[in-house]
Amino acid sequence: MAIEGPLRELGIHDVFQMLDLSRKTGGLRVTSAQRDNEGTVLFDRGKVISASIRSTPTPLGTMLLRAGRITESDLARAREIQESGRDRRRLGEILLSLGAISARELERQVRLQIEAVVFELMSWRDGFFSFEDRDVGSAPVEASVQVSTESLLMEGARRIDEWSRIADKVPNLGVVPVLATVDDNGHAPQLDLLPNEWEVLAIIDGVNDLRGIAATLGRSEFDVAKVVYGLVTTGVIDLRAAATPVMTAAIATNGDPRAYLDAARISLSAGRAEEALSAARSAIGAAPTNAEARLTAARALRRLRRVAEASDELRRAAELDPGHPDIQLELGYAAVCQGDLRTAVERWEQFLRAAPGSIAADEVRDALASAARLSEFLETYAGV
16 A cells, blocks of 8 residues: 655654554655655665665665775675675675674664665655555665664654754755864964864865765764864864866856856755855856846855845845846745735735746745735734
């Protein structure tokens, strides 16, 4: 029997809890058009046995190799045995039998792989889920491991709380740490670090982002992010946005504003608001009269909850292209954030007149209906 629905009605946390409590066996598929991404999680009687995500497909063998837990010859030998057809065991089990890895380390690495995917999916607020009851005994998983769904949910909730604390300095896993520069007086910060902090600091090269560092160390991305937060706070390192392929192309073509704008849109759709803002501002620098660039910058600022700056960008965008429907839509949201309901209604009505068939039109009509009810309530309250 299939269980499916939009995540806005039943959150991913609730989906996992339901599958755990009902001891379901089968496959969960989660898709997000906004992120252009898809994740798959396999359950065996309520426990998670495998998880993968399209955006960062990292097979177990590659994870073990990057973490230095096995050698290339170990991996080649295990794959040769597996591909020969004579041995139907999973890759992890073959590596275990060869003595290339311990059972404890194998379970640890598989759990890290599962956690990385599950915690990424738990951050999704949009999309669609579908669960199908089916036999998972012959599923192509690489190691026989079962992870308690309840423990994943508890750890996920804890990480969400901690992420809210460190997000002001570590906005996402795509940032690249670099060693901080010494101040004008030649004073470097005093280093009194723990072993796990030294471990992270030792491989910072100004190229690898936090995901790459976590993969190299064989540690969870969350643990690396916490260490980096401490290093940023104490002034040991700085963070910068990673150069996306599109941004690199923009630089190579003498700063083409269209390439910067494309980079900003890609970053914004992937949830990387800081990167999107950086790319949008590069587009504005190359083409100050580009209304679309200012609109994208405003959206990134709103994601970062910098409402006043977003409003300024939107006003400049509206001056450049007052008829742009998306600018009117964003101006309406900005007005609501500032408590100006009347202006919000005016902007949204302009948006509907300009783009009645937009995919956001139904949402705006709902917002207008809510605004009308709120205005009626306020008028009644004021008259009491």
